[in-house]
Amino acid sequence: MTAPTTTVTELNAAQTAALIRKLTALADDEIILAHRDGEWTGHAPILEEDIALANIAQDELGHAGMYLELRRELDGSDPDRLAMFRDAAEYTNTRFVELPKGDWAYTMLRQFMYDAYEALWLEAAQQSTYAPLAEVAAKAVREEKFHVQHTALWVERLSLGTPESTQRTQTALADLWPHAAQLFQPLEGEDELVKAGIIPNIAGVRSRWEALMVKHLQDKCGLRMSREAFPGPARENHTEHLAPLLAEMQQVARQHPDAEVW
Amino acid sequence: MTQPQPTQPHDTQWPRWEVFKQDSEKRPYQAIGSVHAGDPDHALVTARNVFVRRPAAVSLWAVREADILTATPQELVSTPDVLGVTGVAGLYHVGIKKSHKRSMTFVDLVGAVQATGPGDALGQAHEQHPDALAWLVFPDAAKVATDPDPGTVESWFAPATEKTYKQQQYYGTIGRHVGELKRSGQMPGRVNEHPHVGDQPAVKHNEEPVK
Structure with a gap:
């Protein structure tokens, strides 16, 4: 993103619609990944990592809350309603985050790839000409920079650990890599937001991300990487894994829609 | 200094690290608990997650349990040999427990001494702080610390202030x-x-x- 010279205070109708779409997609990825991470609560390899992953999940949920608050400012929608009362067909998260949690190597590698992507996106989004987004990005990027240190550490140790841990990490990378491409697909109307300096150019984020992946996964961890580019389906196109996740995540909210205290 | 213990067959946990937290530049490092971790960097990220998601901090130290020598007044009477424990000469950090009241922190680091080994450092700690409820020493070389650069402080510790x-x-x-x-x-x-x-x-x- 180029340095902004102006501040966007009034969004036109097309920009508003595109920004709502983008904020929702960002939030949906965070919500679904946080839930997958949360599935480790009580099951992580050691207590300390159980707590750590719960922390990461809470941070991601917090970021989702910030994105949806930005959306609320645009269309008055209620973040809790969006999170708890939309079905799979209405969720716009990537397949990358909805796939089952797998083993520890899969979870740590996915989180690392995601944290790096999010940290780079947020770093660029701090320059947004839309001040509310720039503020949110400045807050959230700090947490992502910590997450990525934690998950990079785990990926390194698993990759260079025992033959079994190496194999598991390599398998996870082969499974995850094709799905990661979906994170970098521009949404409808995204071009116009980029032109106005409201959001970062996702292609630029992608090239920085790929360089970082090569540096860590291949050069440092010795993993074999596919350099093939995968287009990935549209974000409305989910696997069979999302609906059961939402059923569990939304169960209490839907049973008690009038509950005042969570 | 305690010698590395042979691994107990029933204990599959990683080594235990004592965590010391500094709330602000003007405050002493305080022992706040321990974590199990495979290596120094892992101990620090884990300590950050376990102990400072919300509490104030500007720096963390982690010290492997095996590198720490401790004694209470009762232990100095029952096992005075502890003052003769030998090890590497150098700078040792000294921590003392002053009160039973605190719920979150147990030992404050109150300074450092040049010592011929951990037993000597413990003896000096005892002389300097005769009224302490417990003494703790470890060599400076045994500690691992978070990076003091602004980037680390910003990403590890700053978010806590807004939670x-x-x-x-x-x-x-x-x-x-x-x-x-x-x-x-x-x-x-x-x-x-x-x-x-x-x-x-x-x-x-x-x-x-x-x-």
């Missing part, structure tokens, strides 16, 4: 750190007496508070 709390006694109360509420006079003398949501009592009691 809200849920009251343990009443899940619905979301607010600022309890210390902040106390300082601004918004908290009752005892935290668990009258939980509030905003300025409304969270629970209506039928009887007058017990005097």
